[in-house]
Each structure stands twice: as structure tokens, then as C-alpha cells.
Amino acid sequence: MRSVLGKIYAYKALDDLILIYPLYAVMFVDHGVSPSQLALLFAVWSAVGLALEVPSGILADHLSRKHLLAAGQLIRAAGYACWLLFPSFWGYLAGFVLWGIKGALQSGTFEALVYDELDRRGAADDYAKVIGRARASGIVAILMAMLAASGVHRLGGYELLMVLSVAAVIAAAVVALALPSAPRAQSTGEVDYLAHLKQALGEALSTVAILRPMLVVVTLWTLGGSLDEFWGIYGEEAGLSRDAIPIYYAATYATSALAAALAYRLSGAPAAALYGVVILAGGLLIAAADMMSPAGMLLLAVFAGLVKLIDINFETRMQHAISTERRATIASLAGFLWTVGSIGLYLAFGQIAERWSYGAAFMTFGVVMVLSGAAFLFSRAFRRI
Template structure:
């Protein structure tokens, strides 16, 4: 007897669960990541290079992995992402040399590229199969965004506080313990993806067919992104997001460590600050549909939220003049406002993009979007790190704020829910990425 198809509420619940687990490994490892490399002798320039390798791998693999998810299976690709993440984080916990961290980032970047589209593509396709191509995507995207934000918040707090509770020993450094916990979370994601993401049967694909079809799907997705002017402009927004987010992630841990005087306490304070930011992210995801209703269109709401995001990053730049507790409190306030507004932008921009692509190209287009994000991050890892070294943290954050503010010019007028891409193989969903 074939299994009963999922209902729309069940699809939304499962997407929220999967999204929670997608972000948990990264959240647990994020707080100690830069400080762990610093404690093992890497300078800020070397750390910037290591992070640039991560971004480069993501850029190189985003499109092939998105095409793989469209051709092969959303579920299988997400499970593979979890496996690569578990391997990378295990090595990261014990790495000592620069070349080892570079190799870790090759694996970790592969995991990120594999995970950037399958879960959301599965959600949209599954909901379209149940409710049709006119299904309202915002409630499920909102629930998934909240779940991801809760995951990031909880994981960041755990990653920041666990090292303080672990006594120093000869086996594992305290800063490495959250990274090992992230390995367990990655294995949990692998199992959940295989169990909780049913897909309609696909024709059995041979290796030759996959190698043939993935480039064709990638080419089709790229062509759609270039041909559709509105979609091209929406994709370009992600480049500026990558610059701003990388500037925050690269420079905040060192800034807070300087304010507190110790790497461990700096990591703990960073975890609290980032967790508050992710709590703001969850709030933004929850209120985004209401903001769109209040301002009349998703475009207007996205533009307004972008202005608030840029202003918050500018406020962080100004807070560099503060020291001690005032500096920490300013960072907390800036993170909450910044990530709440950025989450509103992300969700509404995702909705606009999904309305302009069919199922057969959905994961590929999300990979194009993530490609832009990672490319911006790669540029920032090299350029922002250099700018911070030459002119200071405030100048680097100001540059990120300007890049964000300029994106308000990219949101095109007259965005509608018409299908622009091919809907071939769409399971009856004739039409139709989220940044943390």
C-alpha cells in the first residue's frame, strides 16, 4: 500500500524541522571557529585566506550541486551535505596547521554548496503538489525561517558557553567541544533528511545520464537568470548580502575579544551577541508576511527592511568608538536590528524568486542565488580583511553598509507571480533563498 501524501501542515512542519537541523551544525561551530584558529597560531590574514577558500569552493560548486539536486534528488543531496559537514567538522576539531584548515574548508564548502537549495526546493515543490501553483509560500517560509533562527540562536549560545564549562585537558580543547557537538548534529540531519523528505518516484538515473543532465540543468538555470531582467536584479542583491555578512562574521569575534580581554570570554560574548541577532532573525521571519501586508507589496517591504539593515550595520561601525560594556551593548542592539530586518528582506526576496521559476530549475536557481552570496563573501574575506587591517573595523563595516544600501536600486517594479521558467517535471506545480 503506497504511503499517504503529506498534507500542507505536515509539509510545513517537516520543512521547519529540516531547516532547524540544516543550520544547527554551523551554529554550534560558529562561535568558536575564528577563535579556535587563532588559538592554534593563525593570524587574521591567514584566517581570512582560509575563509576565502571556503567561499571559493562554495562558488565553484554551487551550480553543479544545485543541478544535481534538480536532476537526482533533493533528499539525497541534502543527506550528502550532512555527510560532508560531519567529516569537515571532525577534522576541524583537531586541525593544527594552515594546510589542514584549508583542506577542512574544502570539505565544509562542499557541504555548504550541497545544502544551499534542496530543503527549500523540496518544500515549495511539495506544497505546490498539494495546493497548486498558487499556494501561498510565505507561511511555510516564515515557519522555516523561524526554525532556522531558533537553531542558530540555541547553537550559538551552546557554542559560546560550553567551552567555559569544559575543564582544560590533554584530550580536547574546550573551544573544540562545540565543534564535536556539531558533528553529532550533522549526523542527525543526515538521518532526518532520509526519513522526513519523501519525494515522488524519479526515473532511475545512470551515472552517464546524471553527468549529461546536470550541465544542461545548470545552463538552463543560468540562462533563465540572465534572460529574466527582474530575476537577474534580485540575484545581484545576494552579492551585497555576502559582503556585509562576511564582514560581520570575520570582524566581530576579534572586536568582542578585544572588549573583554580574553579569547574564551570573547567567544562567549560573541555567542550571546550572535544569538540575539538570530533571535532577531526569527522575529523578522515571523513578521515578514505582516510587514508585506502593511506596506502593500513585498517589494516595498523588502526595500524598507534593506534601509533598516544598512542603518544597523552603520550603527555597528559607529559603535567602534565605544569600549567596555557600552561597546558590547551597542553590538547586541545592532545585531538584533540588523538580523531582524535582513530576515524580512530574505524571506520576501525568496518569495519573489520562487514565483519566477519552475520546479525543474528551482534548486539550480537557488544555487545561483547562493553563488552570488558566496562570491560576495569571498570578495569580502579578502577585501574587507585588508580594509580592516589598513583602515580599521569601522571602515570595513561602513563599506558593508554602503553595499547593502545600494541594493534598494535593484528591486524591480511590477513583480508578479507569473511563471517565467520551464515547469517541465514539476509534479503539477507549474510555477513558481534565504540568508542567515
């Protein structure tokens, strides 16, 4: 059992050990990608995953899951190779399409493989502990990659970062092939994805106790979770060196992790107080956009922590309101709406940055967050969450 768990944790760590991550947006800009093109790259990345959600689920229920995981990693490696060999908008677009395919192939597949193997060994009750530790190993790997990226970039620039990222992805594919192939005890739940979304939408619209926190969660995920793709651009615009940007990026990620660990302490806080934190977070984003300086990057780190603190609490309230048999479908709906919202945010962000500046784009969405928090705060219905 220990050997199997080691492979599971190693796979998740290698999956997230991507050294180019904190600098890839800056790399795109350095190779002539415009703000609107950058936003389009992110939007296409999200759209590919969304479009392939259903067919990837069918594959995961009919083919070997470990082979799908390995294939997905090799497809992502090919995408990173496109970035390395063809450093232009079209090369980056091809890379994101391939990365999107990998994301769709892995969506739910890794979790199902872990559950099935534990179930085969009579340890299904340990699933939450095992998957939690796997995700923790991924978080540690991300932080390690961010901290290492600074020194690696100094030694060999973007090219060395890309080569090492490709190496990590290929290593993940090798580990995936070493994972067990247990008989299927549980479907990935994606074959009837569209039907699930329809069921979830019906229940959410008819149950205000679910709809209200879900709308808040999707808003926070869209404004907070999607904007982090642009933190590297903020650092570049603020005058940070390419070697310093990953360090600030790591600080932002660390505050999110700390907030996630402490979020439960606000589980009993009134909704109105949490909306006040939303407004505060939006104010910090506005202030950071106005500063566009290294000090502003520290404000973004606090912003990221506050958003994580709030979204976990509202997600918990949403989960409490959902009946057990509909929990996965409502979560699917929330994720679907987040992806759609993210695509809209990316495209709008790019247009604003193209027409005015990146600072103006950050400021715009800071204002949107303040207004969203205020709308929730002054709505009698949303104060009763």
C-alpha cells in the same frame, strides 16, 4: 503526514544545531590563524559552494535526494573532524572545503524533496507553510546552539563544542535517511544553472525596475550578511570572554529575526527613507569599530537588525518587479552576485585587518556602507524604487 512533517522539521533543526558556530572564528585565531588566513578560509568556503552549484544540481536530479542530504551531512561531519583533529590553518581549510561540498549538495535539494513529498500527498499548496516552519525550526536551533555554547565551552572548551557539533550533524544524516523518497514532481532548477544566470542577467539589465532593487539587495547582503562571520572576532578583540561571545552573538541573531518579522511594516516607506537607514546602519558599524568594546557589540546587534529590515523591503520590491517565469532565475543571479561579493569582502577584510587591525577593517566597511547608502540616496534613479 504528521510523522513526515516531524522528520522534515527535525532535519532542519539538527542541520542548524551547530554549537561551534558562534566561536569557530575565535577558535581559529586562538590556534594561530592570521587575519588574512581567516579571510581566505571564508572565501574558499564560498568559492567551493559556487563552483559546485551546477554539478550538485545534476546529482540532485539524478540520485536520491535524501541520500544526497545524508551524504552531505557526513561530509560536513568529516570537515568538523578535521577541525578537531588538525587544529591548524590547513586542517581548517580542509574542513571548509568539505563544508562547502555539503552546502552545494544541499542547495535546493532539501526544498525539492519537501515539495515533491507534499505534491505526492496532494498538499503542494502547503509548501510555503511547511518550508517556513522548517526554517523557523532552524532559527530556533541556531539560537539554542548559541545560548548553549557558552556553558558548553566553560565545561569542555572547543573540543566539547566540536564533538557535540559533529554529533548533531551525524544525527541530521540519520534523520535524512528516514525522510521519504517521493517521485520527482519538480526539478531543483539547478541543472541549467548557468543558462538561468544568463537569462536572468539579460532580463535584469534590460529592466531597471529589477536592476535597481537587486543592486541594493546585493550590496546589503554583501556588507551585512557576510560581515557576521566576523562578529565573534569583534567580541574577542573587544575583550569579551569566550563564554560571553555566544551570548552577544545570539543577541545579534535575535535582533535580525525580530527585524525580519517586523519588516513588512515598512513596505510602503519611500526608498529615500530606507537609504537613510542604510546610512544609519553604516554609522553604527563605524561607531562600533571605533569603540571595540562590549557596548560596541550591542551596536552590532542593532546594525544587524537594521540591515535585515532594509534588505527584506528591497528584496520584496525586486520580487514585485520580476515576471513569474523569471523569478527563480533573477533570485539565482542575486545569490550568485552575493557570493562573488562576499568572496571579495572576505579577502579585502583580511588584508586590511592583517595590515592594520580588525577595528580598521570593520571601520572600512562601515564607511563603505555609509557611502553606498548616500550614493543610492542622492541618485535620482534609485530614489524611484
